Amino acid sequence: MKLADLTKGAGEWLRGAGPMRDVVISSRIRLARNLAGVPFLAQCGPEQQHEIEQRLRQEILDAKIANEVLYVDIASASELDRQLLVERHLISRQHATASHPRGVAVSSDETCAIMVNEEDHLRIQVLRSGLDLADAIEDIMRVDDLLEARVDYAFHGKYGYLTACPTNVGTGLRVSVMLHLPALKLTGEIEKAFRAAHDMRLAIRGLFGEGTEATGDFFQVSNQTTLGKSEEQIVREFVTEMVPQLVAYERRAREALVQRRVLAVDDKARRSLALLRASRMISADETMYLLSLVRLGVNTGRLEDVNLKTINELFLLTQPAHLQKMLDKKLESEERDEVRANFIRQRLGAD
Amino acid sequence: MKRECDKCGKPATVHLTEITDGEKIEKHLCEDCAAAEGITVKASLPITQLLEDFILQSAGQEDTSDLHCDVCGLTFPEFRQRGVLGCPNDYDVFSDALDPMLRQAQEGADQHVGKVPQRADSGQEKQNTMLRLRGELRQAVASENYERAAELRDRLKEMEQQ
Numbered sequence: 001m002k003l004a005d006l007t008k009g010a011g012e013w014l015r016g017a018g019p020m021r022d023v024v025i026s027s028r029i030r031l032a033r034n035l036a037g038v039p040f041l042a043q044c045g046p047e048q049q050h051e052i053e054q055r056l057r058q059e060i061l062d063a064k065i066a067n068e069v070l071y072v073d074i075a076s077a078s079e080l081d082r083q084l085l086v087e088r089h090l091i092s093r094q095h096a097t098a099s100h101p102r103g104v105a106v107s108s109d110e111t112c113a114i115m116v117n118e119e120d121h122l123r124i125q126v127l128r129s130g131l132d133l134a135d136a137i138e139d140i141m142r143v144d145d146l147l148e149a150r151v152d153y154a155f156h157g158k159y160g161y162l163t164a165c166p167t168n169v170g171t172g173l174r175v176s177v178m179l180h181l182p183a184l185k186l187t188g189e190i191e192k193a194f195r196a197a198h199d200m201r202l203a204i205r206g207l208f209g210e211g212t213e214a215t216g217d218f219f220q221v222s223n224q225t226t227l228g229k230s231e232e233q234i235v236r237e238f239v240t241e242m243v244p245q246l247v248a249y250e251r252r253a254r255e256a257l258v259q260r261r262v263l264a265v266d267d268k269a270r271r272s273l274a275l276l277r278a279s280r281m282i283s284a285d286e287t288m289y290l291l292s293l294v295r296l297g298v299n300t301g302r303l304e305d306v307n308l309k310t311i312n313e314l315f316l317l318t319q320p321a322h323l324q325k326m327l328d329k330k331l332e333s334e335e336r337d338e339v340r341a342n343f344i345r346q347r348l349g350a351d
Numbered sequence: 352m353k354r355e356c357d358k359c360g361k362p363a364t365v366h367l368t369e370i371t372d373g374e375k376i377e378k379h380l381c382e383d384c385a386a387a388e389g390i391t392v393k394a395s396l397p398i399t400q401l402l403e404d405f406i407l408q409s410a411g412q413e414d415t416s417d418l419h420c421d422v423c424g425l426t427f428p429e430f431r432q433r434g435v436l437g438c439p440n441d442y443d444v445f446s447d448a449l450d451p452m453l454r455q456a457q458e459g460a461d462q463h464v465g466k467v468p469q470r471a472d473s474g475q476e477k478q479n480t481m482l483r484l485r486g487e488l489r490q491a492v493a494s495e496n497y498e499r500a501a502e503l504r505d506r507l508k509e510m511e512q513q
Contacts, residue, residue, distance in 0.1 A: 039423045040435065040436055040439075042433065043423045043424075043438055119435065144466075148468050148469060149469070152468075154439040155467070155468050156439065156443075160463025160465060161466075164435040166436065166449060166452065166456070169442075170463045171465040171466065206365075224456070225458050227457040228457055228461070228462060229458075229465070230466070231466055
C-alpha cells in the first residue's frame with residue numbers, strides 16, 4: 001500500500017453508512033498513551049525522541065493491529081503528503097507541521113491510525129462512518145491491548161493513564177462526532193445546538209475549510225471530561241444522550257423546512273447541484289457550501305438521483321492536497337479550481 | 352470572504368444569523384468572544400487559563416514557584432507557561448497543585464475509574480472497578496434508574512466479598 005493509493009477512494013469511515021448517517025458523518029475515538037519510565041515528548045531531547053519513534057514504529061508494526069499497515073515517517077514526508085494525511089483526518093495539523101522525529105501508522109482501510117510522538121508518545125484513533133461508537137470503542141480497546149502487551153504504559157493508581165497535558169489524563173479518551181447541521185444553520189437555530197452542547201459539557205467547533213460562513217455547516221462535538229468516568233460511560237453518554245439530542249434538533253429543523261419552505265429547499269438543493277455539474281472553475285469553499293446544500297436535499301428526500309456516498313467522498317477528494325496527489329503534481333490555486341470542477345463534473349455524471 | 356470579529360477585530364470564526372421578531376441580525380465573532388458570550392465552548396479547555404485561575408486562587412497560601420521535579424527537571428512555573436508536563440513523576444510532585452485544577456476541569460473528579468493495564472496489579476484494578484461501579488450507582492440512583500442501581504449494588508456486594 002502506498003500513500004498515493006489513498007486518493008482513489010474516501011476511506012471506510014466516509015461511506016455514508018452507520019446509525020444516524022443523515023446527520024452524523026463520522027465518529028472518532030482516540031486514546032492518549034505514554035511510555036512508562038520515559039519523559040513526555042516535550043521534555044525529551046532529539047535523540048531520545050528519535051529512539052522512541054524507532055521503537056514504537058517497530059512495536060506497532062509487530063503488533064499486527066490490522067492485516068495491512070502503512071507507516072509514514074512524517075519528518076521525511078513531503079509537504080503534500082503531510083497535507084494529504086491532514087485532509088484525511090489521519091494526523092493532526094500540529095503533527096504535520098512539527099519538526100521533531102514522528103510518524104503515523106495507518107491501517108489499509110483507514111479505520112485506525114496511530115500517531116507516534118504527537119503531544120503524547122502514542123495517539124491511537126479509530127474512525128467509523130455514522131454514529132458507530134460501540135464498534136469504535138471495541139476496536140480501539142483491541143488495538144490498545146495489542147500495544148500494551150508489548151510496551152509498558154505510564155499509568156498511575158490515582159490519575160490513570162498519564163498524559164503530557166493534564167486535560168487528557170485518566171482514560172486519555174476523546175470521543176469526537178462529526179455532525180452535518182445545515183438546517184439549523186439555515187433556520188438560524190444553531191445556537192440552540194451550541195447551548196445544548198455547552199450544557200452537556202461538550203466542546204463544539206466548526207470543521208473543514210477555514211471557518212468561513214460558507215463552509216460552516218459541519219461541526220465536531222467532543223467530550224472534555226476524561227477523568228472520573230469509565231471509557232464505557234463516556235461513550236454511552238454520547239450514544240444514548242448527547243448525540244441523539246443534537247440529531248433531534250437538526251431533524252426537527254429539516255422537517256420544519258420541508259413543511260413550510262419546501263420550494264426554498266428544492267431550489268437551493270437543485271441550484272447547488274446544477275452549479276456543481278456546470279462549473280468549469282470552482283473554489284474549495286464554494287464546493288463545500290454547495291455540497292452541503294445538495295446533502296441537505298438528499299437527506300430530506302428532495303433530491304433522489306445523487307447518493308450520499310458520492311457526496312461524502314467529494315467533500316474529501318476535492319480538497320487541495322487530494323487534487324494534487326491525484327495528478328501527482330503541484331498545482332496553483334487557479335489550476336486547482338479547474339481540476340476540482342472537472343473532477344466534480346465527472347463524479348456527478350454531468351456533461 | 353474574511354470577516355473581523357464584531358467585538359475585538361480578530362478574524363471571526365463564528366457566524367450567526369438570528370431572526371428576532373422578523374428582524375435579521377448577523378453576528379460575527381472570534382472564538383474567544385463567542386466563548387465569552389456563551390455561544391460556543393472552546394475546542395479544548397485552556398489549560399493555561401486553568402493554571403492561571405489556580406495560581407490566583409491560591410495566592411498567598413502556598414508558594415508554588417519552588418516546586419520542581421527531580422526526575423525531569425520541570426519547574427512549576429515552566430509547566431504553567433507551557434501547559435504540558437515533563438514526565439509521569441510530575442503528577443506526584445505537582446499533585447497538590449494539580450488536584451484542584453483537575454477537579455475544576457473534570458466535573459469534580461480527581462481519581463481515575465476506567466481501564467487499567469493488564470499488567471497493573473489486580474488490587475489496583477479491583478479498587479478502580481469498585482470506584483467506577485460506585486460512581487455509576489450514584490448516577491443510576493440520581494436518574495431514578497432503579498433496575499440498573501440494583502444490578503450495580505449486587506456486583507459491588509459480590510466484589511466486596513471476594
